[in-house]
Amino acid sequence: MHNTIQKIINSHPVITDGAWGTQLQAQGLTQGDCPDAWNLTHPDRVEKVAQSYVDAGSRVILTNTFGANGILLESHGLKDKTREINKTGASISKKAAGNHVAVFGSIGPSGKMLLTGEVTAVQLRHAFAEQATGLVEGGVDAIIVETMADLDEAKLALAAAQDTRLPVFVSMVFDSGKEKDRTLMGVTIEDATSALEDAGADGIGANCGSGIESYIPVTRKLRAATKLPVWIKPNAGLPEIIDGNIRYNISPETFTEHARTIINEGADFIGGCCGTNPEFIRAMTAVQKIT
Numbered sequence: 001m002h003n004t005i006q007k008i009i010n011s012h013p014v015i016t017d018g019a020w021g022t023q024l025q026a027q028g029l030t031q032g033d034c035p036d037a038w039n040l041t042h043p044d045r046v047e048k049v050a051q052s053y054v055d056a057g058s059r060v061i062l063t064n065t066f067g068a069n070g071i072l073l074e075s076h077g078l079k080d081k082t083r084e085i086n087k088t089g090a091s092i093s094k095k096a097a098g099n100h101v102a103v104f105g106s107i108g109p110s111g112k113m114l115l116t117g118e119v120t121a122v123q124l125r126h127a128f129a130e131q132a133t134g135l136v137e138g139g140v141d142a143i144i145v146e147t148m149a150d151l152d153e154a155k156l157a158l159a160a161a162q163d164t165r166l167p168v169f170v171s172m173v174f175d176s177g178k179e180k181d182r183t184l185m186g187v188t189i190e191d192a193t194s195a196l197e198d199a200g201a202d203g204i205g206a207n208c209g210s211g212i213e214s215y216i217p218v219t220r221k222l223r224a225a226t227k228l229p230v231w232i233k234p235n236a237g238l239p240e241i242i243d244g245n246i247r248y249n250i251s252p253e254t255f256t257e258h259a260r261t262i263i264n265e266g267a268d269f270i271g272g273c274c275g276t277n278p279e280f281i282r283a284m285t286a287v288q289k290i291t
């Protein structure tokens with residue numbers, strides 16, 4: 001195991017962070033804004049989100065760079081700022097993290113389909129490599145390729161991130177099929193795990209998707225399929241529209257109860273995706289003490 005990961009995982013389980021998008025919206029980000037661009041235009045507000053997770057007890061926080069690949073940034077007219085947005089996003093999180101919290105640079109999907117020829121493998125590899133370079137320049141400790149549905153895209157991002165020589169985790173969304181154990185593209189947990197393990201991933205996980213309860217069997221299957229660290233970040237239930245606002249109707253306490261089961265099923269890293277906030281992390285850090 002990579003030294004950086006070994007050090008973090010020595011004290012187990014590792015509580016990571018929660019959602020960033022909703023926290024940025026609370027600070028004024030509106031629909032249609034490019035969240036990643038805020039690293040340059042509103043660094044103070046981005047830092048507030050990072051700091052809120054550090055203060056809640058996260059031992060790993062991510063970076064505000066989920067959509068900061070050149071392919072997505074191009075649609076905001078910001079392609080030429082790719083490296084700067086990633087570098088600044090990384091340094092904002094590092095500043096909030098101090099010496100005791102690790103920063104994993106977030107790389108999300110390109111939003112384009114390889115399968116239909118919307119984008120080529122060469123274009124994807126190049127876009128992810130540029131993003132990873134910026135993240136390294138900003139000082140991240142590791143990279144997390146997350147929210148992936150297409151295994152080929154995930155492998156291209158993994159390979160690009162591995163060129164930095166930092167540890168790289170890959171997390172996919174298993175929310176489809178009768179048992180909610182495959183991605184939208186039909187990739188099973190077992191197929192994803194064996195391909196990503198062969199490709200040299202340092203950790204494998206699942207994030208986003210449907211509610212946290214579905215992560216109990218997902219974690220069990222991931223744990224059975226790999227000896228690598230398992231990374232889990234569920235959503236806070238399924239979103240509902242109440243009075244025109246998106247709401248997630250699960251409390252931090254209920255989320256934490258399920259998180260405890262997920263840890264017992266073998267998750268090494270646990271945090272939250274859409275709908276979670278620092279309150280969820282604070283509730284989970286209590287679990288860390290009693291498991």
Ligand SMILES: [Zn+2]
Pocket residue numbers: 207208209235273274
């Ligand atoms: Zn999510």
